[in-house]
Amino acid sequence: MARQGKSHVGFSLLLLLAMILAATGGFAVQYYISKPDIETDTDFVDGPADQYEYIFTRLAHNYPNLHTWQGHTWDTDYPKADRLFLQGVLRWTNIQARRQEQVLRPLSPQLFAFPFVYAVEPGYLHLSEEEAARLREYLLRGGFLVVDDFHGTREWQNFEAQIRKVFPDRPIQEVELSDPIFHCFFDIEQKIQVPGLQFLYSGHLYEQDGFIPHWRAIYDDDHRIMVMINFNMDLGDAWEWSDFPQYPEFYTSYAYRLGVNYLVYAMTH
Amino acid sequence: MWEAIFKFLFKYPPVAYSRGRLTLASGWPGWALVVVVLLAAVVVGFYLWKLQPRLSPRQRLLVWSLQSLVLAVLLLLLWRPSLVVSIMVPQRNVLAVLVDDSASMAMADNGSRRVDQVRKVLDDSGPLLQQLRDKFQVRLYRFSSDVTRIASAADLKAAGPSSHLEESLAEIHSELRHLPLAGVVVASDGAQNGPGASPEALEELKARQIPIYTLGVGREEFARDLQIDDVAMPSTALPDSSVVATVTVRQRGYLGQSARLEVREGANVLKTREVRFGPAAVQTVPLNFIPKTKGLREYTVSIEPLSGEAIPENNSQSRLIEVQERTAKILYVEGEPRWEYKFLRRALEEDSNLRLVSLLRTSANKFYRQGIENEQELAEGLPGRKELFKYDGLIVGSINASFFSPQQQEDIYAFVSRRGGGALFLGGREALGDGGYQSSSLADLLPVQLENPGRSASFQRKPVKFQLTPRGLERLQLTADEESNREGWQKLPPLGTYQILGEPKPGAVVLAEAVAPEGRHYPVLAFQRFGRGRGMVFATDGSWRWRMEMDATNRSHETFWKQILHFLVNDTPAPVSISAGKTLYMDEQRVDLVAQVHDENSEPVNGAAVVATIFPPDGTTQELPLQPSTAEDGIFRGTWEAKPAGVYRVEVAARLGDREIGKSASYFQRADGLLEFFSPEQNVPLLTRLAEQTGGRYYPLEKAGVLPEQLTYSPAGVTVPEVRDLWDMPAWFLLLFLLKGTEWVLRKRWRTI
Secondary structure (H helix, E strand, O other): OHHHHHHHHHHHHHHHHHHHHHHHHHHHHHHHHOOHHHOOHHHOOOOOHHHOOEOOEEEOOEOOOOOHHHOEOOOOOOOHHHHHHHHHHHHHOOOOEOOOOEEEOOOOOOHHHOOEEEEEOHHHOEOOHHHHHHHHHHHHHOOEEEEEEEOHHHHHHHHHHHHHHHOOOOOEEEOOOOOHHHOOOOOOOOOOOOOOOOHHHHOOOOOOOOOOOEEEEEEOOOOOEEEEEEEOEOHHHHHHOOOOOOOOHHHHHHHHHHHHHHHHHHOOO | OHHHHHHHHHOOOHHHHHHOEEEEOOOOOHHHHHHHHHHHHHHHHHHHHHHOOOOOHHHHHHHHHHHHHHHHHHHHHHOOEEEEEEEEOOOOEEEEEEEEOEHHHHOEEOOEEHHHHHHHHOOOOOHHHHHHHHHEEEEEEEEOOOEEEOOOHHHOOOOEOOOOHHHHHHHHHHHHOOOOEEEEEEEEOOOOOOOOOOHHHHHHHHHOOOOEEEEEOOOOOOOOEEEEEEEEOOOEEOOOOOEEEEEEEEEEOOOOOEEEEEEEEOOEEEEEEEEEOOOOOEEEEEEEEOOOOOEEEEEEEEEOOOOOOOOHHHHEEEEEEEEOOOOEEEEEEEOOOOHHHHHHHHHOOOOOOEEEEEEEEEEOOEEEEEOOOOOOOOOOOOOOHHHHOOOOEEEEOOOOHHHOOHHHHHHHHHHHHOOOOEEEEEOOOOOHHHHOHHHOHHHHHOOEOOOOOOOOOOEEOOOEEEEEOHHHHHHOOOOOOHHHHHHHHHOOOOEOOEEOOOOEOOOOEEEEEEEOOOOOEEEEEEEEEEOOEEEEEEOOOOOHHHHHOOOOOOOHHHHHHHHHHHHHHOOOOOOEEEEEOOOEEEOOOEEEEEEEEEOOOOOEOOOOEEEEEEEOOOOOOEEEEEEEOOOOOOEEEEEEEOOOOEEEEEEEEEEEOOEEEEEEEEEEEEEOOOHHHOOOOOOHHHHHHHHHHOOOOEEEHHHHHHHHHHHHOOOOOOEEEEEEEOOOOHHHHHHHHHHHHHHHHHHHHHOOO
């Protein structure tokens, strides 16, 4: 019995140790990833970013109200979604793109060298005034921001509050199907809600109360899109799980088409 | 001075000898004189050798020579040497005296106005006119832009708008051609600024041996003066284009000093530049500026007057530029989506005068068109020649030369050389040397040599500094102020890429270089003229970093691209165009009009009916059919007398049968009373040339007193021959004295007397 009790204590200790290790490791990984600026060119087998015309750039934004081990959401689907999407870019277009992404914080001095950035889960986006000012300057100079994978009223409210720090007065407008962004590479003739992986077990295309997908945008003074907002859809999951047999190819293809069009639009407008 | 000595020694002035004929008037034969002279020499020789044994042979030879010469001179005088000259018959000949009455004659030299100096010399009661009137029927004329007869020099006003010297001479000759015209006297500063007379008129004066005597008035040069000699500017420009005015500045007496050169539109100063004067009298200064308003505008280039300047009126000149409200079309063919493409398009977004139509290859089989006017535009890809020629400029991006078929390459070649369009080649991984352009016919259009094929890639993804050359600084400007403009270029972030090019071709102009971190310089922005058009290269695709790495409010990137592309298309001609020989005719009325007529394939059309319609400033309308040039294809010319001063609009319409080929319009300006202040120094070379061409002479006004005697020997008019003895010339006696004196001195030294 005592022996059995000892073994239970030992197992418990081992489990605790494992949990501590896991938590520490997880935190370490989180910490590491939340410091993307320390990524160096040697981390990329395809070589440094300045040898390519296009680099898929993921915006590493923080959301301090989450728990410590959940200090950010920017790395959702990272890096698989990015890399699979890039394979599509290389396959369909003649853009000289690197097969690996680049992660940058809003305040990174390198931000202006990458005129296209992708931000995921902006429902948990939090921008400091300095970051908002930097993003505003970036967009006014000609940078292009795509936000993706956020759903429902609550997440929209957060996103809207944050993007208002960037552009307090510019309207957020619905993007019509006639807009060049839907035709600059692929002709996209209908708007389809692209579900996340949860669709496989929930059977729902939507998440939370985000029943209707919206393609919204903030335009500049010459009616060019600066911020492309994919609301109530999850292109990132569709890219990430494009190799997953259960995820419908229909949505993956549609998400790829959208992504490539966004990129071609960003490089032509 | 030497003329007075000549006349003292030889009794008559040089002109008498040049116009007269020498003869022996005794009636005895000339051979007899030779025989007697030889005989005398023999007798003297015999005497010296036989009767003068004390002299050495050398001394005898010298004495023999001297004595023989004395005898020869004396014998010559017995034969009565004479000069036969033609002498004017008093009051039978006409003498025309022309006096310059243009505004430059009102200029004061040494405290006295030029016209007053002439009035004093040609005063009715003065000695000169009295002496001339004793011999000739003197007709006094004033001339400036026209010629009129006046009663006396007191009628001179010195207010004429210009001096048409040669034209006036031709007119006088025409008026007096049936009268015995003995000569023409011209009193002028020689500041001729009208059209030259026909060569035939002066040739006739020369053939009739009517001498023109010119009296130069005014200072030959000013101690201190600045002058704008010329301003060369394009006659048209697109709004917001950088216009380069090439200003020729002349200075005298300001070595080492500097003055401010400026260009104004009305009262607005558009650009200033400091000019420093070196030892050269003339220097050419480029001054670039951006016209502020649209329409026909007058731009004035001035140089600030410095202290002690003789004529401040010649410190400025004006020119017209039509800032056209038109839209030039540029076709941009790009081989891959890239940031340079995006930011180039954005840079031109707000420029309503440039329409960038682009054909972007987004994948092997997909093209994306932007800036098209209708669904048909570029629907078939790169347009054929006829459609291509509707564009003003062409940009070739990162796309392999093999993308263009041989026919398309030929079309692009003709687009530049014949159509007169501008072609800009950008750098890129599939561009220039890396795109195989060195082995295509398009290489001819490039202002630089391309690296040889087979070498490693010439396109480099490395940051390089963009540095304008002095020629680049003359053409491109970020701001009007010279210093802040220089700083603006310095502050530009590095280009992200560059492409290694070979040497610039002869005639190419390198506007900017890429300075690599190791310090090597590569041409990055250059152009050359090619046929009727221009070829340019911008060997990078990294200028977009200027946009992304500078404040959103900084417009350097946009300004750069606008200026580059305006430069590319500004001079692209319309199929039918018309221009006057000058944009400003100062004190000239004869205007030469030239029309160029090409069809839609830019082939010159010689059989067209070309009519110019002229709208003078007085509100009238005149039509002038232009005649085809026999020497140049597609060129039609005409001449027009533009009388009132002001701005003239000229429209041209070309038709071939019932079909209209095209229309065009341009402007020129006529102004009076301006040129008098430019180069108002006495033009001695012109006055001398005029006089010497006709057998006359040039004299400064203060030596006008020699004219009566000079004119006495004029070969023209009604004359009688007169034989004038020369035996009593002082020169003979001086010669005899010298000969005998020399002999005496020698004999004294030899102690033989």
